[in-house]
Amino acid sequence: MSDKSHDPNQMTGAAMIVRALIDHGVTDIFGYPGGAVLPIYDEIFQQSEVQHILVRHEQGAGHAAEGYARSTGKPGVALVTSGPGATNMVTPLTDALMDSIPLVCISGQVPTHLIGNDAFQECDTVGITRPCTKHNWLVRDVNDLAKVLHEAFYVATTGRPGPVLVDVPKDVQFATGTYHPPRKSDVHRSYAPRVKGDATLIRKAVAMLAGAKRPVIYSGGGVINSGPEATRLLRELVEITGFPITSTLMGIGAYPASGKNWLGMLGMHGTYEANMTMHDCDVMLCVGARFDDRITGRVDAFSPNSKKIHIDIDPSSINKNIRVDVPIIGDCGNVLGDILQVFKAEAKKPDIKSWWQQIAQWRARNSLYYKKSNDVILPQHAIQSLFEATRGKDTYITTEVGQHQMWAAQFYGFEEPHRWMTSGGLGTMGYGLPAAIGVQVAHPDSLVIDIAGDASVQMTMQEMSTAVQYELPIKIFILNNQYMGMVRQWQQLLHGNRLSHSYSEALPDFVKLAEAYGGVGLQVTKPADLEGAIKEMISVKRPVLFDCRVAALENCFPMIPSGKAHNEMLLPEQANDEATAKAFAGGKALV
């Protein structure tokens, strides 16, 4: 029989898109309709397997999908229209690329015969998003659509995860063609990420670890991306070796903050003990991190006397910033498994007692010290109170970008992976609120808190409306110091305290703003009221804007001043005006 009308695989392009989402287990997508995606929205309307969350701006859809992805380990999906819909996705796509987040974006495009014509809401979407996606596709023939969609999911979620975009012209959405379920041949033959590490190098690495006198494990987001098994193996490795462990901003949660070997985060605003351990170590095991410039400080003085082992699934991450001695290309979980196996069979726990004694001395410097006050809420104290109030609860934290983000990383203790969603590589202000929406959609019964700043939160504030519409009880915990705090801090330290355009003039009344959206607004100004207000925030089952008025001019310490090495940190107790001026002496060029 060649009667195609009864073939269940014959369908329109728009129907294929929804069908592919279902075939890939997608239950929630984030999007915004428009002319070039109406056929897809028509299909979404006529089914109930995929829930669509209507955002208020496409950037919100992208960050929500990122939050969804980071908190679940599954790909996040966004649907946007052509032209401005697609250009508004550029920030989340770039964010996801920098932080290796699996994201599938489907964008509408003007009909194929109009492409290149400067048609209404036309832009060169694949051209614009080429440098901010892992891969992207323009689908000109409906019969290619199923293959491309399946490949898109595969590429986004395998190897080093990342964002992908599929651009679908409107006529292709209308056209009828043949759908097929996912199959191996959908993927480019040229795409085959390496998962298993080289056995010889793994042996070499184990020998180095076993012989270490002053070892450190430095882990990153790659461990979390690799999945729960990698986290388990990392913890086991720390256990059987007894090594100290630090992590990047992205890697927080892979090793529990309450664990005895935890040094805290490293890098520019990392702890003294983490950075000193990195600087003085003799063997460094880097797992799924990329020696980013916020981590290394001055490159030529970075951990000068250590042998470095680097595990990464992306060969281009290796020897990019820092030369390593043993590069192992492969999936973190897979390689950690092999390392453990060899270590258990052939090595024994090295004696590093004196190294731990040294670390204890660094720890005793108490680099996260701050002076509490009875009159004004210190931002660090606010985070600690929030942490105490949510301890043991099923909590997810997102952040915006700036001082509050660093304080959250320093003072909130994470015990599990996938609980900490922050924009690390790109540093996107406005990430946290929509990301919290994505997290809450994925975990409807959990407590989801966006630790925010008063400046960042205004960048995507409109998504409060989304939270109210879908009854997503996210908590926006704003550390309101009435400044772009990190900008102000840099201006103070580097630019003669000329606070050029970093004051949040004309701040909205966040309580009234919350109420205007149909949410709940809370404000606290006195340290004595903080605990009670946080309790109230947690107990409210609706979206909350929490206006936490904090000390306006508090700086984020400790800090590695620019151009300095890990062992030249500026500690809070030293950070008087004179020491700060000295540490930052130099010109004023900001590059």
Added chain:
Amino acid sequence: MNQPASAYFIEERHDPNETHTLAVLVQNEPGVLARVIGLFSGRGYNIESLTVSETEAQKHLSRITIVTTGTPMVIAQIKHQLDRMIPVYQVVDMTQTRRSIERELAMVKVRGQGEHRVEALRLADAFRARVIDATTESFVFEITGNTDKINQFIDLMRPLGLVEVSRTGVAAIGRGPEGM
């Protein structure tokens, strides 16, 4: 150290630059060249020469030959960055193998009369360049060879009435019986 106060560490690198010829085998699909070029411009790598053509039509394979310069660390980065692109099958550093032949073709238009014209023809003969177009006052020469040879020929033509040059860019292939 004269580091200006900055959020970024400014570092001077002193490693010497090297010139490498890379052969990149890609799936011939829309946008693939833009991806490769975009990588170079986006990450600040140099392109000295670029040659692209489909080489295996049935398999939809194209070969891109790129001559680039950079420090050894940058050259290694370029290879890794290319290799991780989805439609890239293989990246071979033809310079590193030390067993490759590089050629390019140029068409060189020279205009002149009298002794200059005769000299141009004589030199063309010495360089094994062919005359592929001629008028009473001009020649177009076709010359094949490595980049140095072609540069040298063009320099010699300059005082003899060089009008314009069109070059293909470098193509490279390995010696011996093995393929890429």
